[in-house]
Amino acid sequence: MAFRLTGDCEQARLYLLVGILFISYLCVAIALPVVPVFVTRSLGLGNGWAGLGVGIAFLATILTRGYAGGLADSRGARLAVQCGLAFYVAGALISLAAGLSLRAPAAAFAILVVGRLLIGLGESLVAVGVIAWGIGLVGPARSGRVLALIGAAIYGALGLGGPVGLLLLDHLGFAGTMAVSAVLPLLGLAAIGSVPAVAAHPGRERPPLAAVIGRIWVHGLIVCLQGMGFAAIGSFFTLYFRGLGWDHAGLGLTAFGCGFVLVRLVFGHLPDRYGGLAVAVVSLAVEAIGQLLIWSAADPTVALIGAFMTGLGCSMIFPAMGREVVHLVAPHLRGTALGGFSAFQDLAYGLTGPLAGVLADRAGYGSVFLVGGVTAVCGFLIAVVLRRGKMVTVG
16 A cells, blocks of 8 residues: 555656646747747748747757756756756747847847747756656656656647747737746746655766767657657648638647647557557658648648647657667666757757748748658658567567
8 A cells, every 4th residue: 555655646746747847838839839920920031030930949959958968867857947947937038028129120030049049948958857857756667658748748738839829929919928938937946846856866977978879869860750740830830821821820739739648648658568669650650641631731621630640640759769768778877868869859840940941932831741741751661660670689
């Protein structure tokens, strides 16, 4: 009975941590559909600049994942998360200043970039810190479930943040929207003290980050190829709908988020039960179908179904591959490995925004989702080959 009570307590703490992540991550989610509209409509800049405005945050995340993982390993996950939430607040407030500088579009965009960079740094620290914290609470044997719940919180926030962000933009303007998003991480900072810290691993010998990535890069590549589909929806679904004159543009991220969260909540146990590669193969096939549906859609309903299917497919790939990564490294390197692994997903988000913006200018918004479908197929093929190789090795 004591073991059962202990397990229930750990689960309750994990759910509290996930809830804090959800509220705080709305700061990131609200900005995703709002930044492209602000850059193109308010500042009068092109789609490439809009994609850069979104993607620059992910660049900062990529460059700081190793630092975030090392901080979580050596000084504790709680400190990493607290620092990340503080950067969220600072980034939102600086982005707010961009909304007050409309008479000088170039200066406003430069200010926005600074704010987005701080948001990206915050996301690196929060995401890696929460993952390490959650696994520390319940143990590596349930790492797939931890990653599934954390992803459900993140993408649930993305699904809610899309329409909320556009609604706030219509009623409060860009500066007002950023002011609201700055409050949300403060709520996380206020609540996070109630979650017990987990042990850090100071003083342990640590190989270079490149050596750690050398063990996990194939799993990271699969996540990178998967992430382009979500990045396409996050950056250009709203502009795609508005360019075609379709209503309900803000529901793209909602449809994606509903599919994503549904799979995470119902099937979050599958990577721990059946292995990450088996889950990834099926998931990537579903994502590819979703992206191609958006590309070929003749009406908004089909496009929204495609966004929903993309969410279904994307949902389990990160926890599936993350589970494999957790079991490839020693406990004192777990945060570092997960930081490097997460950087591959950030790479997809960071590259997709500006590159897809240039593609959209030349070939239309629909072409962005065709590329998303092709990259998902590539990830599917790599996962199939990797799984067959693993089965042969085990056999």
